[in-house]
Amino acid sequence: MKQMAVFASGSGSNFESLVKFWQDSAEAAVRLLICDQPGAYCLQRAESLGIPSFVGQPRQHGGKVAYEAWILQILQEQQIDFVVLAGYMRLVGPQLLAAYPERIVNIHPALLPSFPGKHAVEQALASGVQVSGVTIHVVDAGMDTGPILYQEAVPVSSSDGPADLQARIARVEHRAYPRVVAAYLAGDVVLEGRRAIWQPEALGCVQEGRKEHAPCS
Ligand code: GRF
16 A cells, blocks of 8 residues: 655645545555645645644744654654655755655646746746646656646646636546556556656556556566
8 A cells, every 4th residue: 555645835636636536545545745835725635634734834933844743753653655746836955865766757738848937837838839838747846847647738728727627637637647557556667767667558547547456468
């Protein structure tokens, strides 16, 4: 049984989709939420879903190093194997990266390497692209620079405002993110350098939204 922690800063709709995907699974479970924003809606979702949450900010701990040491202690006490970032608005520092090498993933609401960082949806609209999308990647020390596990295109309409495009992207995120994480945990997608090599059946699970838990077979 793989034990996962989710890190979030905001609404937590991806957090909720991840928790629900593994409810009743023997393969994996979301065990806890780390949140850096007191009052964020993800904390209410955690309470409703019965998932323990831990709230902290670097300034309460005297800086980022101590903040991440606090997080790492929680992860180790709870025997967490894998970390899923879901709208977590901070760069992950060297201690956590070293403790979880290639065991931290992130989702970004654009087709990287276009539009990294904050306000990706607004950046895409401002640039006039007709296709944007979702990227799920392994986390490294950079800002949205790690090896890409999965991308999916999302069309942009000329009448879209940020909320329209965000909602279309969110529907893809909620289908794809748990299934890509499941495939990665199961070894159905592996990295060769920066390139992701997929088992076709597992990729089909992601694209078609089939409900199988990992391994997709
Ligand atoms: C998602 O669009 C995700 O791609 C980005 O932040 C947003 C989080 O949304 N990293 P939510 O908090 O999961 O609803």
